[in-house]
Amino acid sequence: xxEKAKNTSSEPWMSTYLHSKGNQLGLPISGTFELTARCNFxxxxxxxxxxxxxxxxxxxxxxxxxxxxxxxxxKGMIFLLLTGGEPFLRSxxxxxxxxxxxxxxxxxxxxxASLYDENIRRLFLKYPPSRINVTLYGGSxxxxxxxxxxxxxxxxxxNLRSMKADGFQVKLNVSLTPYNVGDMEMIDxxxxxxxxxxxxxxYMYPPVRCGGETGxxxxxxxxxDAGTVMARWNALRNTEEATLRKxxxxxxxxxxxxxxxxxxxxxxxxxxxxxxSSFWITWDGRMLPCGTMNIEASYPLSSGFDKAWExxxxxxxxxxxxxxxxxxxxxxxxxxxxxxxxxxxxxFDGKPEYICEMMKGAREETVRIAxxxxxxxxx
Amino acid sequence: xxxxxxxxxxxxxxxxxxxxVGETAMKYRGLLALNEVGSFIWDKLPQADTxxxxxDFVLDEYDVSLGExxxxxxxxxxKLKDMGII
Numbered sequence: 096x097x098e099k100a101k102n103t104s105s106e107p108w109m110s111t112y113l114h115s116k117g118n119q120l121g122l123p124i125s126g127t128f129e130l131t132a133r134c135n136f137x138x139x140x141x142x143x144x145x146x147x148x149x150x151x152x153x154x155x156x157x158x159x160x161x162x163x164x165x166x167x168x169x170k171g172m173i174f175l176l177l178t179g180g181e182p183f184l185r186s187x188x189x190x191x192x193x194x195x196x197x198x199x200x201x202x203x204x205x206x207x208a209s210l211y212d213e214n215i216r217r218l219f220l221k222y223p224p225s226r227i228n229v230t231l232y233g234g235s236x237x238x239x240x241x242x243x244x245x246x247x248x249x250x251x252x253x254n255l256r257s258m259k260a261d262g263f264q265v266k267l268n269v270s271l272t273p274y275n276v277g278d279m280e281m282i283d284x285x286x287x288x289x290x291x292x293x294x295x296x297x298y299m300y301p302p303v304r305c306g307g308e309t310g311x312x313x314x315x316x317x318x319x320d321a322g323t324v325m326a327r328w329n330a331l332r333n334t335e336e337a338t339l340r341k342x343x344x345x346x347x348x349x350x351x352x353x354x355x356x357x358x359x360x361x362x363x364x365x366x367x368x369x370x371x372s373s374f375w376i377t378w379d380g381r382m383l384p385c386g387t388m389n390i391e392a393s394y395p396l397s398s399g400f401d402k403a404w405e406x407x408x409x410x411x412x413x414x415x416x417x418x419x420x421x422x423x424x425x426x427x428x429x430x431x432x433x434x435x436x437x438x439x440x441x442x443f444d445g446k447p448e449y450i451c452e453m454m455k456g457a458r459e460e461t462v463r464i465a466x467x468x469x470x471x472x473x474x
Numbered sequence: 475x476x477x478x479x480x481x482x483x484x485x486x487x488x489x490x491x492x493x494x495v496g497e498t499a500m501k502y503r504g505l506l507a508l509n510e511v512g513s514f515i516w517d518k519l520p521q522a523d524t525x526x527x528x529x530d531f532v533l534d535e536y537d538v539s540l541g542e543x544x545x546x547x548x549x550x551x552x553k554l555k556d557m558g559i560i
Contacts, residue, residue: 107504109491116487124487173486173493173505199482199493201505223499262500 110174117171117372118359123404125174125373126167127386128160130191132305132378134181136207136243138232139314140272142302142387143180143378150180153379157187159396161194163376166400168198174225178205178386180378189218196222203228205268209247211254219263226264229255231293233274234281242274242314252285259289269295271324272314279324283331294355295328297321298430298453301438303389309441310449318449322456325354330464335472342465345428345458353457354430363415365433370411374404384411387434417446429454475519475528475551475560481506483516492516502557511536515550519560525551 110125117124132143132150155163164175175195182188183206195202203226219227229251233239236246258265267286271279286293299315301307316324330338344351357367365371370384377383381392382403390410393403414433420426431450439447479498484491490513492506508516511532518531525547532543554560 109505109507113487120487122487168484171486173484173491196495197482199484199495201493222496225499225503264503 113173114368114372118368121408122171122372123167123374124171125176125368126172127176127178127373127375128164129178129180129376129378129386130154130160130182130185130188131180133184134179134207135184135210136181136232136245136247138243138270139274140270140299140302140312142300142304142307144305150378154185155376155378155380155396157190157194159380160191161198163395163400164195164198164200166395167374167404168200170401170404173199173201175200175202176205176228177202181207181210183210183215189214192218192224193222201225205230207232207243207247208251208254208258209245211258216257216261219258220261223263226266227258228266228268229258230268230270231255231282231285232270234278234285238275238278242272255285255289255291259291265289265291267291267293269293269328270299271295271297271316271321271328272299273316273320274314276316276324279328279331283328293332295325296355297324297328298354298435298450300387300434303438304387310439318452319456321449322453322458323460325453325457326460326464329353329461335468338461339465339468342462345461348424348427350427351458351461353428353454353461356430356432358430358432363418363421365411365414366416367432369433370407370414374407382407385434387438389434389437414443417444419446425451425454425458428458475522477519477560479559481559483508483513502559511546512550515547 113124129143131154134144137144182204192202202224204224205228208229231251232243233248236248239248240246255265269282297316298321299312301310301312303309315321329341341351359368360366369388375383375386376395380394380396382395383390383392384407393406395403416431416433416436420431423429429450431447433443435450436443436445436447439449479501480495481492481498482495484493490508492508494502514535515528515532518528522528522531528547528551529543532547533540551560
């Protein structure tokens with residue numbers, strides 16, 4: 096009569112189960128509210144943050160967010176991610192957050208952790224979030240200043256320790272770019288010292304959502320280097336045995352989990368939960384299947400949540416990925432997704448060469464690292 | 475019966491869950507799933523002082539024998555007690 100969901104560092108199975116059911120029935124089980132595009136950082140690779148004074152005028156109000164949450168909950172939404180920009184910049188964050196919790200929504204938060212203060216701490220002690228996802232941008236003030244324009248490293252690390260000491264679930268997200276790749280070992284050490292799960296990506300989407308050029312992000316690696324860096328991060332995080340296993344899997348064209356993707360299946364259409372059991376609402380009230388997806392939006396505030404979700408679902412269902420990808424011999428070790436195809440080529444069915452090269456780089460570097468490990472072991 | 479922790483009952487995708495709220499969320503991370511009878515009993519908890527009263531509620535609502543009702547109620551309440559919820 097009663098069943099307890101597992102508490103693991105990965106996704107609880109109840110969430111997996113509900114999303115799977117949502118995918119089948121077309122129910123919005125989870126959502127993301129992008130509370131603001133404003134940020135106290137100005138990261139070189141960001142796909143959201145633009146002009147703060149322009150952005151603030153068009154942000155949804157707390158009442159509007161809570162009204163959308165109520166509608167979404169009535170359709171099945173149970174999991175909600177609050178993101179930005181930097182969500183703690185909103186002066187009404189407490190009002191929004193408390194309202195959501197009191198609706199019985201399981202809320203997690205993306206933050207750079209630099210504005211986490213005693214007020215937010217007290218709020219979270221009263222109403223603990225499901226998880227706080229902290230993006231860690233480097234291992235020094237210099238890197239923070241260079242990449243984010245804000246020397247907040249010490250503050251962020253202190254706040255991470257405080258969150259952990261209070262017993263909150265904290266996960267580190269790491270965006271690897273040419274500006275912070277030199278801090279990779281430091282980032283790894285911080286996560287180990289604080290016993291925090293850390294997920295990294297060296298793939299930076301072209302910021303087409305805020306007017307950027309298709310296939311271009313000035314702050315990212317070349318495709319091959321992005322793959323190489325991903326492989327080095329994996330090797331840093333895994334045991335030598337795990338790296339050797341990954342290399343074996345690659346050589347046998349089997350999945351080696353080279354990147355952290357949200358892929359659920361390898362069908363020709365959309366492969367993740369976007370527009371199937373999850374949605375994203377931008378800071379100015381546009382509903383998208385996913386925050387990185389440059390696609391016609393729906394408008395839940397004017398047309399109602401139900402209609403916007405149905406439109407979003409239908410648009411997502413029409414998406415077809417490149418035919419080449421479905422027969423590619425490397426498909427088991429590829430991170431291609433609908434958003435990356437669109438951002439890289441302007442088409443959902445356009446083959447994203449950047450991703451092909453990046454994954455080739457990741458595969459080759461993983462095999463190289465494995466060979467080196469084998470040689471060391473033979474000595 | 476006193477529910478010691480704060481939960482919000484929600485129907486999601488045709489199923490019923492208890493969502494822990496506030497400090498309860500630190501103790502019970504994640505969702506608790508209830509079946510139909512569990513959900514019914516949960517709603518009756520504030521109106522009952524004894525297990526026997528809950529059994530009577532179940533007998534009034536469902537076409538089951540006394541033995542079945544007692545077993546189901548005992549199993550459910552036992553689990554709630556074990557988890558420190560009531």
